[in-house]
Amino acid sequence: METTINLMPPTVLTFAATDPSSGAGLQADLLALASIGCHPLSVVTAITVQDTVGVENVVALDPDLINEQARTILEDMQISAFKLGMLGSVENIAVIAEIVADYPDVPLLIDPVLSSGRGDELANDAMQEAMIDLLFPQATLITPNSLEARRLAYAIDDSDDLENASMDEIVDRLLALGPEYVLVTGTHERSPQVINNLYGSQKLLRSYTCERLPGSYHGSGCTLASAIAACLAHGLGMEEAIAEAQEYTWQSLRHAFRPGMGQFIPDRLFWAREEVDAEE
Template sequence: MSQPPPTVLSFAASDSTGGAGIQADILTLASMGCHPLSVITAITIQDTAGVDDVMALDPEWVADQARAVLEDMPVNVFKIGMLGSVEIIASIAEVISDYPNIPLVLDPVLASGRGDELANDEMVMAMRELLLPQATIITPNSLEARRLAQDDDDDDDDDNPNLSQCAGRLLSLGCEYVLITGTHENTSQVINSLYGSAGVVRSDKWQRLTGSYHGSGCTLASAIAAGLANGLSIAEGVYEAQEYTWQSLKAGFRPGMGQHLPDRLFWARDESDIGNDKDDAKGGD
């Protein structure tokens, strides 16, 4: 019998387009040599343009999905994406607290690429209090980092705080590392910075590709989880995940009338198989 691949257990919502959510996680993890395990947190009605509605599952069902898998096979890494409700956040936090030695990659999905809100203020607070303290690394974009790091006493007019300060606040909540992605910043290149307790661990610059993408954040977080499951360090895993994500965006395609989707199997295709619009890509959400 062959040696089993490393396993990653993803908690995420279902996205029927295959662009984001649990489908994106499964594609990314499998593409990077892992066996994906999945726990569905919510069902969405969406297309490549945006999210129209979300139905969160019963939190007991979410927990039972996870415990059934965890009691049956070893898990190398947890990955968390869109959650659906405060009760689901609490349920997942309780489950993963029983496995403190399993690394946790948290992608705090707060809105869709179109701007549809996917987490209200109560959910943001629950993430801060229950999940961030258990996270090995969180992967917010700059907008999500500012919202997560905002204190109740912050000046509402200060909507563009320093990202280093945001990272410091998030680290103070208990997570080990924070990777803030710069797609939404007004810079000529996309700058992604990884922060740890001692400051910046690494900062990487990537060509800013035009257009917008559905599921780039899910791809990046899942790729980091795959790297950790395959034995890479945080710094190595973050770089390799960025490279993988950028290549998947560059080779992406537009199957519908909305955003492009990353091609997470770009490495398996010949150049001639990749669409002519592959250079119209940019990390979107």
């Protein structure tokens, strides 16, 4: 008689807003987490009206509903990692901060979504301040791009000294807020290659370099942050998790497709189609 071994996948809970295009937001998180072998759980923070071009409207859910969604699933399942994306309102941020505070041993990854690729505002000054005050002190890792890192630093201190500050100085300010690590992504820089820099303990720990691909992509930041959360949930250390997640994200961008009139969407299931093509 054969014995069947049931290996349960690690679970990752994402707090994020919906995206009907599945390019970014909640749907992007679920695709990436499942693709890397995790069981994705979700709390909807807001409903958006958007496509591959931009965001037309955002309706934040009631914070009591956020709390009910999260508490119900957390009482039922053991979580391996939290991933936070677009949170919708100051009230939602406050509630989520209380929730994750009850699980201090679970890695907390924050992708501080401040605007869409088109530039649509997704987090006002009050929301940025709430993230900084309530969530960053609890964070294992925050993953701003270079533009978001500067905006967050200005939210802390808008003095003229920041205008010419180096990224190292910017990150020093972010690390002082409490996160264990800061990963600054370089997709918005003009360098020939994309360079993502990991900081911790007030210093640069490691740089990750990949080929810069042509085109504009909807949800690349969501994909990378979710992929890191998935790799951590599988037990990898931070530096290795980021290396694996970056390779996965780059491959999803290399296989991206353009189903609409706007940005390309990362193919987070690229490996499945590669296997089918190989069989044919």
